[in-house]
Amino acid sequence: MNLLEHLPSALPEAGCGRLLHGRGYCFPGLEGITLDWFPPSLLFTHFVPLESQQRSALISQLQHWWQGVSDAPFSLVWQDRHTSPAQTDVVGQAPPQSHWVEEGGLAFEVDLARGQNHGLFLDMAEGRAWVRQHAQGRRVLNLFAYTCAFSVFAMAGGAKEVVNLDMSKPALGQGKRNHLRNGFDHGVRYLGHDLFKSFGKLNKLGPYDLVVVDPPSFQKGSFVATKDYARLLRRLPELVAPQGDVLLCLNAPELSRAFLKQQVAEVAPSLQYQQQLANPASFPDVDPDRALKVLHYRQP
Template sequence: MLLLPHLPKQLPAEECGRLFHGRGHCFPGLEGITLDWLPPSLLLTQFRPLEDEQRQQLQQQVEQWWQQVADLPLSLVWQNRSVSPAQTEAYGVEPPAPHWAQESGLWFELNLLRGQNHGLFLDMLNGRKWVKQQAQGKKVLNLFSYTCGFSVYACAGGAKEVVNLDMSKPALAQGKRNHSRNGFDKGVRYLGHDLFKTFGKLKRLGPFDLVVVDPPSFQQGSFIATKDYPRLLRRLAEMLAVDGEALLCLNAPELSRAHLQSQVAEFAPELELVEQLSNPDTFPEADPDKGLKVLRYRLAQ
């Protein structure tokens, strides 16, 4: 398993980013491996079973690369997601606690040793940047907000008001800390509710100039894309202001862009497709339909 030739020749800037994306099937034999830089730590994620010898080879290659590009002690977190629950181990120096890292000059709290998700989905960078560019003076609704990354970017872009909704109150609490660290304490609301029981409240809080929909693709008790996206789409238009826009996201390899577009056409015909946002260059995909899909829609006149 030759990972070393695919790693960058120098350590990237002091900002979060993906260093290697094997899951896009562009690197034969390494389809189950990703490596992220979350300063000051590396996160290697394993999505397929590995023999002990393969794991040792990968670890040695990461250590060799680190010696070439960095003058710091190695802090490597290895997350094995080929088992359930995922297993996480730290090699060398453990990540700091609390662990704050930057993306686009904004600070986010991370936790690499707890659970599968560390606090920031790196493949959504372009979506967050787009929200920042569009947010000036707007009311923004951030659905399935997790730790509120979209909201932080919206505030950085001058949003007038942001409403974050997520069923996980710990995630929202982390999101609130993200806002506070960046100095965005005003004009932000956090709702720890089930979306499908909250449409009435959201309609009263609206209408919104921009709605971000970034749900889990399959999370029992929260959202199952094939079943619940239509339920959401039926109510989406009533939450949007005149000329309002929605950013619809889908991260399910088995569901294509055409699938999401057909659902919008059937259940939210008031919306018209504007564009598909590209994913970061560090997330190459042999079949783009299997990667993250981020579609921009506008409420038709």
């Protein structure tokens, strides 16, 4: 595996981001790996088995590249996602114990050693930027909020109010810290509930001018896209104000854009398709249907 010819000649000037996206099948021989930059640390993730010799060779390449792009100590978090649960260890200097990174000038807490859910999913950067651009004066509902990054961007864009809902109270706690770090201590709600038991409460707090739906594709006991997206979509229009916007997200390589569009057409036909948001340029993919799908709909 030769990483060097595909790595950037310089680190991003500001913020975090993906440095190598092998999973998009654009780099032959590197299909099972990704490399991310969460200053001051790198996160290397592999989804295929690697022999110890391969690991040593890859780390050596990364150290060689690092000497050409930075004077800082080498800090690498190595994550094996081929095993379950994911195995993580550190090469070189450990990440900060209190680790904050920036995206779009906003601060977010991450924990690279925690496993696959480290606090900020980089492929959704364009979706978050879109929300920031369309949030002014609006009431926003953020479903499957996780650590509330969409909400932070909505508040930065001038949202009137944001309601965040997620089953994980620890994730919402991290989301609250994200808001406070950015100076947003008013106008934000955190609901640690099961969505499918909470439509009554959400209706009382609504309607909403902008709704973000960013569920896990397969999380047993929470959401399985093949059966639960339709359940959600049946109830979604009643939450959306007239001329309200909806972002529907789907990050399942095995499910296409057509799957999501068909679900909407069948169970929420009042929602009108507007566009598909582009993914960050750092996430190239030979097949758009395998990549993250973010579809913009509007309620007439």
